[in-house]
Amino acid sequence: xxxxTQTPSVSVAPGKTARISCxxxxxxxxxxxxxxxxxxxxxxxxxxxxSDRPSGIPERFSGSNSGDTATLxxxxxxxxxxxxxxxxxxxxxxxxxxxGGGTKLTVL
Amino acid sequence: QVQLVxxxxxxxxxxxxxxxxxxxxxxxxxxxxxxxxxxxxxxxxEWVAFIRYDGTExxxxxxxxxxxxxxxxxxxxxxxxxxxxxxxxxxAIYYCAKDGRAFGDYANWFDSWGQGTLVTV
Numbered sequence: 001x002x003x004x005t006q007t008p009s010v011s012v013a014p015g016k017t018a019r020i021s022c023x024x025x026x027x028x029x030x031x032x033x034x035x036x037x038x039x040x041x042x043x044x045x046x047x048x049x050x051s052d053r054p055s056g057i058p059e060r061f062s063g064s065n066s067g068d069t070a071t072l073x074x075x076x077x078x079x080x081x082x083x084x085x086x087x088x089x090x091x092x093x094x095x096x097x098x099x100g101g102g103t104k105l106t107v108l
Numbered sequence: 109q110v111q112l113v114x115x116x117x118x119x120x121x122x123x124x125x126x127x128x129x130x131x132x133x134x135x136x137x138x139x140x141x142x143x144x145x146x147x148x149x150x151x152x153x154e155w156v157a158f159i160r161y162d163g164t165e166x167x168x169x170x171x172x173x174x175x176x177x178x179x180x181x182x183x184x185x186x187x188x189x190x191x192x193x194x195x196x197x198x199x200a201i202y203y204c205a206k207d208g209r210a211f212g213d214y215a216n217w218f219d220s221w222g223q224g225t226l227v228t229v
Contacts, residue, residue: 031217043221
């Protein structure tokens with residue numbers, strides 16, 4: 001079955017740039033979506049269709065997808081960005097939604 | 109503003125059944141596909157099921173196929189998840205989520221989520 005692989009944890013100092021990767025076997029051919037989840041809260045969509053941002057999401061959040069890896073980039077990281085981040089795709093061959101295992105972003 | 113409110117969670121013994129509901133407001137539910145996503149304690153997100161906007165197709169993760177049924181009543185703006193044959197591994201917070209693309213033929217992104225309802229087996 002389709003698997004999305006995420007680095008379990010990423011640490012970054014405030015004001016720096018965080019990059020969270022999501023690897024899949026055909027990453028470039030799938031549209032990748034990203035969610036932020038803070039403790040005790042429901043997930044929030046932060047990027048969809050590889051690089052589009054929903055209304056209300058700061059421009060600091062951006063996405064890209066090339067080759068077999070999609071990347072969520074958070075520029076000028078703030079303490080409030082500390083959360084778990086999940087990537088997600090629709091696997092048309094299995095007709096399943098697939099989530100990555102999640103990346104815990106720690107702001108130092 | 110879209111609001112999704114889940115209900116129906118609780119404590120159930122292995123082999124038991126529960127029916128979850130998700131009441132939607134602020135949108136015409138019949139326009140969008142809907143999903144159930146669960147999260148076991150301390151674990152990541154796991155997609156459970158998807159139903160097309162018109163109810164003509166349903167898809168399930170392998171571990172619940174044959175035990176869970178997703179359905180919708182567009183006249184009541186409500187989504188359901190009937191869970192039978194519950195197992196310890198089904199213990200999780202269950203979220204309903206709205207698909208991001210109107211009249212989508214398949215699943216896309218999830219742009220609205222409920223706050224979840226806890227199921228303990």
